[in-house]
Amino acid sequence: MIKFKPINREIKKVLVANRGEIATRIIRACKELGIKTVAIYSEADSKSIYVKKADEAYLIPGDPIQAYLNYFRIVDLAKQTKCDAIHPGYGFLSENPEFAEYCLKQGIIFIGPKPEHIALFGDKMAAKKKMRELGVPVLPGSDEPITDIKKAKKIADEIGYPVILKAAFGGGGRGMRIVRKESDFEDMFRSAYNEAKKFFGRGDVFIEKYVENPRHIEVQIMADKYGNVVHLGDRDCSIQRRHQKIVEIARSPSLKEEVRKELYRASVKAMFKVGYENVGTIEYLVDENDNFYFIEMNTRLQVEHTVTEMITGIDIVQMMIKIAEGRKLDFLQEDITMRGYAIEFRVNAEDPSKNFAPSVGLITSYHSPGGPGVRVDAAAYKDYVIPPYYDSMIAKLSVWALTWEQVVNRARRALDEFIIRGVPTNLPLLRAIVRDKDFIEGKFTTKYIEEKLPTFNLEDKARDLEDLVAAIAGAIAAYHRI
Ligand code: MV4
Secondary structure, three states, rough: OOOOOOOOOOOOOEEOOHHHHHHHHHHHHHHHOEEEEEEEEEEOOOOOOOHHHEEEEOOOOOOOOOHHOOHHHHHHHHHHHHOOEOOOOOOOOOOOOOHHHHHHHHEEEOOOOOOOOOOOOOOHHHHHHHHHHHOEEEEEEEOOOOHHHHHHHHHHHHHHHOOEEEEEOOOOOOOEEEEEEHHHHHHHHHHHHHHHHHOOOOHHHHEEOOOOOOEEEEEEEOOOOOEEEEEEEEEEEEEOOOOOOOOEEOOOOOOOOHHHHHHHHHHHHHHHHOOOOOOEEEEEOOOOOOOOOEEEOOOOOOOHHHHHHHHHOHHHHHHHHHHOOOOOOOOOOOHHHOEEEEEEEEOOOHHHHHOOEOOOOEEEEEEEEOOOOOEEEEEOOOOOEEEEOOOOOEEEEEEOOOOHHHHHHHHHHHHHEEEOOOOOOOOHHHHHHOOOHHHHHHOOOOOOOHHHHHHHHOOOOOHHHHHHHHHHHHHHHHHHHO
């Protein structure tokens, strides 16, 4: 990859190449920095709040998903509207090295890491190899994609079953298979390969020792262009369903201080050595004996950045912009303090009683929680129509308090305050989690949802009441013939 000179200049106008709550989040950061914003939107998003919040907004007609992916068009628009920079948010173009490179080539600042680092960490095998060289613990496995089943079986035999097969260019659990015995290996490899090929266009699959019941813990990294690297603590993202995170916590309530210290030390050192720039998240698996292993790195702003902002007081999105302008970090590691605990809940438009089928349509009432230690980042509002084309996350509720006990208590209160009617949401599941004894005690692993879901009662009580009210209203209307 050709290296382009970094562009260091003041950012006065930003094109936000995203939609929904994260577009709003980026616009808010820009407003506080006195930066003008340009939004893009598809036809389906024309009634979205972020479109109104931006200084300018442009419709990208045609396919509702391509609107946020067609980067020639987006960069063209950025140039036409005299933007200095593009913020990609998460998803869409955020981890596309060709896009980041194209921005630089066209003289537009890409608010994020260097293209070479996006490319390096986009290849999970290459990332693992690099991190091992930099002294970060990784799990035993293969360094090359599987091409020869016999050789692959030999590697699996050496590291011992169970092993996991992973797509080198994958994500979201796609192209991933757990293999518990040699006789399953070949079938599992073929299905992993085919799935990876189908979804990512590249079928490369590698082997790794499988960790039973891990915790998923990640470290937030921030680095300027001058080799100053800091961490902003960790997040426990163990609570997931089908590889979708639902609840994220800063900091992990179950990580021992000596393990945490080592996790931070290894992470910062590796990012310094690799010359990383802007923000990134290093994901680890932590086993039952508190050993941690690097699994992958995300070279973007993450959905769950809010909880890190709450415990550190640092505005991560503003820092991304300042770093991209070529400014030095204006604080040292020892200036960063982590206070209390924060939990983020992803409120999704999906029906827990119908196997989490995505729900679309009109939101008939919407009341978001507030009060001390409560933050809401939302795309939804009363009368908003949820389009069918995108992710089902319509709001993020983040709560903060000084102690773990207080933050869980506050979360219960805030989740109970949240009213969204018209479409089913996963709020009943989130309310069940904050009432669960193991969650309250800070005991959870990646198996949590799978194990707990059958024990939760997810009927929506308010919805029953609403149905009753509607039935009574109907009966009265019929009686009076109105
Ligand atoms: C693993 C693992 C156990 N051992 N890797 C990686 C991506 C993330 N979405 C899930 N990942 C995992 N990687 C090793 N070596 C366990 C998971 C994992 C998981 C795997 C299969 C089915 C469900 C899972 C839920 C959480 C984590």
